[in-house]
Amino acid sequence: MSLKEPPPVVPAPPGDAPDSTGPADENPGPAGGAKAGHAHRATAWPEARAAARRAGAGARAGREPSGLPLGEALGRVLAGPLTALADLPSFDTSAMDGWAVAGPGPWHVREEAAVLAGHAPAAALATGEAVRIATGAPVPPGTTAVLRTEHSRTERPRSEGPEHPRTGEPPRGGRLLLRALREVVGGQDIRPRGQECRSGDELLPAGTTVTPAVLGLAAAAGYDALRVLPRPRVEILVLGDELLTAGLPHDGLIRDALGPMLGPWLAALGADVLATRRIGDDAEALYAAVTGSTADLVVTTGGTAAGPVDHVHRVLDKAGAVLLVDGVKVRPGHPMLLARLGADPARPRHVRHLVGLPGNPLAAVSGLLTLAAPLLAALTEPAPFAEPGSSTEPDPSTGPGPSAEAEPSTGPGAPAESGAGSEPRTPVPYRVPVRDEVHGHPHDTRLVPVVRHGGTAVPLRYNGPAMLRGIAAADGLVVVPPGGARPGQELDVLDLPWPPTAGAVPAQGACFT
Ligand SMILES: Nc1nc2c(c(=O)[nH]1)N[C@H]1C(S)=C(S)[C@@H](COP(=O)(O)OP(=O)(O)OC[C@H]3O[C@@H](n4cnc5c(N)ncnc54)[C@H](O)[C@@H]3O)O[C@H]1N2
Numbered sequence: 001m002s003l004k005e006p007p008p009v010v011p012a013p014p015g016d017a018p019d020s021t022g023p024a025d026e027n028p029g030p031a032g033g034a035k036a037g038h039a040h041r042a043t044a045w046p047e048a049r050a051a052a053r054r055a056g057a058g059a060r061a062g063r064e065p066s067g068l069p070l071g072e073a074l075g076r077v078l079a080g081p082l083t084a085l086a087d088l089p090s091f092d093t094s095a096m097d098g099w100a101v102a103g104p105g106p107w108h109v110r111e112e113a114a115v116l117a118g119h120a121p122a123a124a125l126a127t128g129e130a131v132r133i134a135t136g137a138p139v140p141p142g143t144t145a146v147l148r149t150e151h152s153r154t155e156r157p158r159s160e161g162p163e164h165p166r167t168g169e170p171p172r173g174g175r176l177l178l179r180a181l182r183e184v185v186g187g188q189d190i191r192p193r194g195q196e197c198r199s200g201d202e203l204l205p206a207g208t209t210v211t212p213a214v215l216g217l218a219a220a221a222g223y224d225a226l227r228v229l230p231r232p233r234v235e236i237l238v239l240g241d242e243l244l245t246a247g248l249p250h251d252g253l254i255r256d257a258l259g260p261m262l263g264p265w266l267a268a269l270g271a272d273v274l275a276t277r278r279i280g281d282d283a284e285a286l287y288a289a290v291t292g293s294t295a296d297l298v299v300t301t302g303g304t305a306a307g308p309v310d311h312v313h314r315v316l317d318k319a320g321a322v323l324l325v326d327g328v329k330v331r332p333g334h335p336m337l338l339a340r341l342g343a344d345p346a347r348p349r350h351v352r353h354l355v356g357l358p359g360n361p362l363a364a365v366s367g368l369l370t371l372a373a374p375l376l377a378a379l380t381e382p383a384p385f386a387e388p389g390s391s392t393e394p395d396p397s398t399g400p401g402p403s404a405e406a407e408p409s410t411g412p413g414a415p416a417e418s419g420a421g422s423e424p425r426t427p428v429p430y431r432v433p434v435r436d437e438v439h440g441h442p443h444d445t446r447l448v449p450v451v452r453h454g455g456t457a458v459p460l461r462y463n464g465p466a467m468l469r470g471i472a473a474a475d476g477l478v479v480v481p482p483g484g485a486r487p488g489q490e491l492d493v494l495d496l497p498w499p500p501t502a503g504a505v506p507a508q509g510a511c512f513t
Pocket residue numbers: 019029030238239240242243254255256257258259301302303304305306307310332333334335357358359360361363465
């Protein structure tokens with residue numbers, strides 16, 4: 001985005017002030033307050049993410065890797081290390097178009113067809129001999145260097161003897177002679193067999209995401225198919241009778257902003273989105289959808305609070321779900337929740353979870369990044385996962401109760417993202433100074449949309465819980481500690497799972513003024 005000089009952040013609109021947690025907001029909301037028939041135990045933001053990771057890790061058992069042809073493996077996660085199936089290169093190869101030479105020059109040219117890529121190796125060169133060769137061709141045995149065409153000259157030496165009696169032409173020359181125009185170093189422009197790897201070398205560790213470059217490497221190393229982890233299967237249930245799926249808002253009805261957003265967002269996080277279903281405010285339909293889902297993760301939107309038609313808690317209760325996180329000390333999004341759903345008798349090893357996102361759209365994004373993203377990342381980690389401070393995974397069948405599973409195992413400042421012995425795939429926040437002062441909530445973490453600009457994170461306006469205007473133009477969300485941040489203070493930034501917007505949407509600059 002062409003945000004040369006982004007304007008300073010301004011407080012959220014007055015109507016959103018309590019939720020967007022300016023310093024005036026002393027009301028802890030449901031996190032510390034009452035909810036009819038339901039004791040709310042809000043979890044601190046870092047611990048909520050850790051609990052989501054543990055939940056994902058605990059649900060990994062029984063998720064069998066599968067072999068996929070290269071063409072279908074893009075975006076998947078390698079189930080095991082990518083081990084070279086051949087030496088690379090698999091033969092001594094010419095790196096340039098020119099001459100394969102043997103010994104010191106000048107060389108007598110072997111006047112035969114050039115050795116081409118894909119051809120069988122030519123006969124061995126004797127010292128003092130040269131043969132034409134193309135890039136990628138196997139160098140003949142005896143080759144000591146490759147001489148680039150542009151660094152060489154050929155000549156046909158005059159033979160002794162009379163001129164041609166009729167034409168007067170000089171006598172026909174002897175064997176073509178090749179001379180180097182610069183010093184030739186032994187082995188130059190030859191890629192020796194095994195230069196990149198030997199058969200059996202580990203090229204990439206388990207857990208690597210299959211990118212186009214990984215596909216290329218795998219093909220080069222001899223793979224036709226890759227063992228990859230299954231994508232987490234996600235089902236999205238959109239609640240709310242007030243939602244329209246087309247047209248303009250009218251008569252108190254509004255457009256569903258989450259249905260179109262969450263599927264692609266979850267797919268960008270590596271999920272296989274089975275369906276996005278609109279459930280309305282029908283508790284029975286919600287119960288049937290939750291209990292009948294075969295997904296690894298059910299994501300609901302709305303209905304998490306204590307309003308008259310907010311059914312999520314009641315439905316989870318009835319479904320025998322275990323609440324692992326019930327409210328998070330984060331703004332927006334504090335009513336978000338994470339639950340472990342009851343086991344499916346048909347697949348007792350299949351552990352299913354539900355993330356309840358609040359209905360306010362930016363609050364839903366906050367829940368997505370706080371609970372769904374770490375859970376999905378941990379679900380697709382291949383190596384045995386261990387949270388720092390814990391040595392065993394929870395047993396999915398008998399798993400510990402909510403308090404044990406949600407119990408923080410990392411303190412502030414601890415390397416919360418690292419699993420023992422393996423690089424974590426969970427998106428790790430990184431630290432960037434904020435350009436402007438950011439208001440904080442007195443007790444809770446705040447997540448604020450930012451763009452990256454000149455080495456700083458610039459907080460964006462339109463960051464109220466019901467707004468998407470800020471996040472749609474953002475590169476990430478900055479994690480503002482309770483109490484806020486001063487200009488220049490280094491804060492964690494959570495990236496969005498797509499390329500930065502910077503430079504791509506210049507017209508949006510006007511949004512922040
Ligand atoms: N008495 C209290 N009421 C509320 C509190 C509170 O602390 N005490 N917290 C507020 C906060 S913060 C949030 S966030 C919401 C969360 O409520 P729900 O998860 O139950 O969400 P809904 O009530 O269903 O919807 C809230 C809001 O969002 C709109 N919405 C819902 N779904 C969509 C969608 N798919 N696309 C666009 N907009 C959507 C909905 O119309 C409401 O305006 O609770 C507050 N209340």
